[in-house]
Amino acid sequence: MAMMRRRKICRFCENKIYYLDYKDEKMLRRFTNERGKILARRISGNCAIHQRNLTRAVKRARVMAIMAFASESYR
Amino acid sequence: MILYETTFIVNPQSDDAVIEEKVKAISDLILANGGKIVHEDRMGTRRLAYPINKLHQGYYATFLHESDKSVLAILDRHMKLGEEYMRHLTIRFEADPERVYGDKKEDYRIPRKIMAKKPDSQSETAEIKIAPSPSEAAAEADSASETAEIKIVPAPEETAAEADSASETAEIKIVPAPEETAAEADSQNETAEIKIVSATDEAEAEEKKAADEKPEDEEL
Structure with missing residues (x-):
């Protein structure tokens, strides 16, 4: 049904992941927007x-220059 | 002794030998102070998310080590003083190393199968349920064949006037009837001779019930 919104499931719970590596840029990028802001829980x-x-993890990654604090490519 | 993860960035513009030396200096410091290196990981030269000291690239190296907490201060001091080290970060490692670095590396991108699986499993179980029932009926057909033959006969007779729609329902109802008789036959295995008689009686009774139910089905 189009009206019924499917309840979002935590991806990490689903795959039974309990430690998030701050060096895993690919993973972190999925949970930040283009500006590098962390997505809210209600969205992710x-x-x-x-x-x-x-x-x-994101904040650690920022310190280590894996993630950006704020993206330059903002218009 | 606690498991720590120390990651640091070395200036990539220096020679490879110098980088190697700087990385080795860290591992030597850990070992010299009674630490134990569990895992070494080199991410190598990669682009920085933002420039550090006007540099856009950095050489990343990580040591997963079991050390006393006193080692951390030594490492910190060493990397603060060493100009080749651009950044460093030591964290307490609270996960299974195998799951981060090893073959069992965790992946959050495993596709969602919960939604897709449910209908499959239901259909499979449904198929399984359908499949054995005729075979069971066939296996015990020796005792139940008589009842089965009888069943087919009366149903068309009763509904002969009502033609096609009734005959379809009659055909469908032939299937569940042997199941029930077979199930009852299982419980009555010990008295084999009596079974045939009682099974037929019960089967006839069930036929009557089924015949009674038929009109209701048609109404619906």
Whole structure:
């Protein structure tokens, strides 16, 4: 049914991942927008635990220049 | 001894030998202070997300090591003083190394199969249910064949006037009837001779029931 919105499932819970590596840029990019901002839980569908882990990972990645603090390509 | 993960960026513009030396200096420091290197990972030269000291690339190396916490201060001091080190970060590693670096590397991109699986499993079980019932009926057909033959006969007779639609329902109902008789026959295995008689009686009773139910089905 078009009216029924499917409840988002936490991707990490689904695949039973509990540690998010901050060096995994590909993974982190999926959960940030083009500007490098972390996506909200209501958009990404992450559970609280994994959202917290993700946030930590993104912030570590920023320190290590794996992720950008703010994207330059903003118009 | 706690498991730590130390990652650092070395200036990639220096010679390969120098980079190697700087990386080795870290591992030597860990080992010299009673640490144990569990895993070494080189991401190599890669583009930085933002320039550091006007450099756009950096050489990444990671050591996963089991060390005393006193080692961290030594490493930190060493990398702060060394000009070739652009950045460094040590974290307490709270995961299974195998799942991050090993063959069991975790992947969050496994496709979602939950939605796709459900109908399959249902259809499979449905098929399984359908499949054995005739075979069981056939296996015990020796005792139930008589009842089965009888069943086919009366149903058309009763519904002969009502023609095609009734005959279809009659045909469909032939299938479940042997199942029921077979199931009852299973419970009555010990008394084999009596079974035939009782099974036929019960079968006839069921036929009557089925015949009673038929008009209701047609109404619906």
